[in-house]
Amino acid sequence: MYPENVGFPMKRQSDGPAFFMLEMHYNNPTFQTFRDSSGIRVYHTDIIRQQEMGVLELGITVTPFQIIPPNQKSFKTSAICTASCTQNGFPAEGVSVFAGLLHSHLLGRKMKLRLIRNGVEEPWFQFDDHYDFDFQETRVYPEEKKILPGDIFILECTLDSTARTGVTTGGWGTDDEMCLAFLSYYPRSDLMRCFTFFDFDLMQAQMGFPDLFADGNSLTWMVDQNTTWKEYLNNKYAPWSQETVDMFQQIAALQISQSFGFCLNEGSNVIQDAESISGYPDMQEYELPPRDCPTKKSPERVPIEMTKSLKLAFPRMAATNGHFFKRLPKV
Template sequence: MYLFSLQHQFIIDSVNRDIVHHMDVYECEPETTIFDDTSLPAGECDQMMELAKICTSNIVAVWSVGADDISEYVPVAGYPVGGDFPIKYYLLQIHYDNPRLLSGRRDNSGIKFYVDRKLRQYDIGYLSFGTLSNAYALAIPPRVDHFMVDSYCPANFSKDFPKSGITVISAIPHTHLQGRSVWTKLIRNGRAVQYLFNGESFNFNYQFENRLAKPIELYPGGERTKDEMCMHTFMYYPRINNLFLCRTENDLSSWRNFLNNSSEIDDLLKFKYLLTNIKWTPDLAKQWQQFYNNASRRLTLGGGKMFEQRSMGIMPSYEDLATEHCRRI
């Protein structure tokens, strides 16, 4: 028996509205948590990340700049809290954007959950698609007008979906300053059949949770995500344990072949240094896009105690959705 959260509210310190960029709340999976009430992680972020990073896969709630502070769940579903629910510890991660290098700020931002003893039919869950947030996945040339980053999620990702399917109720696209569009498409039998969500005009300063006008049912089978830069998270029900993300990066073998370099590719810090010293030209930027279009991918999927990583081939081709043109009324 446990309580249900009916909604959550992010509390943004009014003094720091100008520097709090986004906030994430994560579950700490009991099987992988290596601390308890007597030895909780403490200290500066860099000092405690080895302990805390095991709690950064299973999303509970997210907020980004421009979003509403309050998110109310649908009447048939809620987030379980306490009691028999196995999650005891949570991680609140706050990202700051301080380009003016302001000093002397103290922040008291946080989150509040509104709970009820009345049970709801389903538990809320989150699925996160897109790319991993590292240089292997997101190495975008400077001074280009357009650059496409694709991510692919294979058919067996949804093998643990219930036969009755899951219901997607909202979409939360997230990128940083270079993101202009974020979209996710469903692919069946080599053909795009619909958007899960199409954020064609993405604005860094207005990163809303987009409640779908009509919930979308997904069933065991296959889907593909096509996200331009970074991440696309969806709220759904019923929750599936140990299934929280399906994200990709370019495989290291593809990077080695493209850059004709092996000694600096496998070390991420050396790879970043290599990227910062490239002499960019328009022709190289075009070659870079071709590389992204044809590179093999490495997949990370799962969540909690059940993560899986494996190499994939290039993304399969498919028949795209027809372009919808604006019409003057």
């Protein structure tokens, strides 16, 4: 899937990785025994390509501070990659993106990655109006897309929690949530991660939340030895009023200042100091052009010359004299 002049370096003399590790995340809450035969196949060459590729990760940091109330048909969460991050992380000539992966979990229904350049929104970078957790793939773009220093990214995830009776939070489990995008680009640059982080200190001050700690065995976030973070939220807010839902929707959609943006390089060092995010940037929004679809016509019967081979292979079609759309009597 890589362009002909692009490769992923398996070992670099100075700053490259010394080894690679494949990590599998299994969702097996009932602890059933099973055998996993999945794996990967790596094709490598000693013919060095002209360009090294990099992967840019965008979205919401995976923390329990991402809060999604239950029973919501269309709950939107947003993340912004700020202009300061791309300004300090990409070369003056920019980088070329050739593929992208959008990633959410079971509540995800729609995802959209938007790019704003000089106050004008470009055609959507990537979007999926029918997101399916069980059908995820990296999509290779028909034409490469450009990212320039100073560009702003907005990632939007639309979630459906109508099947949940309790709160959902961000996390690594399948039943938790994420809102991330991964862009494959070249030439490799310093910027590796560009995140929006919900300000839990501010949430604590305004909403009276307690401190949290992670259980060392289950990695579950706890408020005390007997109460999980999710149990605390459900006890505090259930039944979830519309006012409470609206408050968390404003936080998740970045409509009020309770989040900040930051970016990291390959060594997880900060490229740009964290900056407060309060709403979307001023921009001229992109409008999707109307689809030019042909007028729908009723299917026509298409007679086919029924050769002896076709009659043997398709006896029912033979019974209709080669007409595909003729309804057959019930046998």
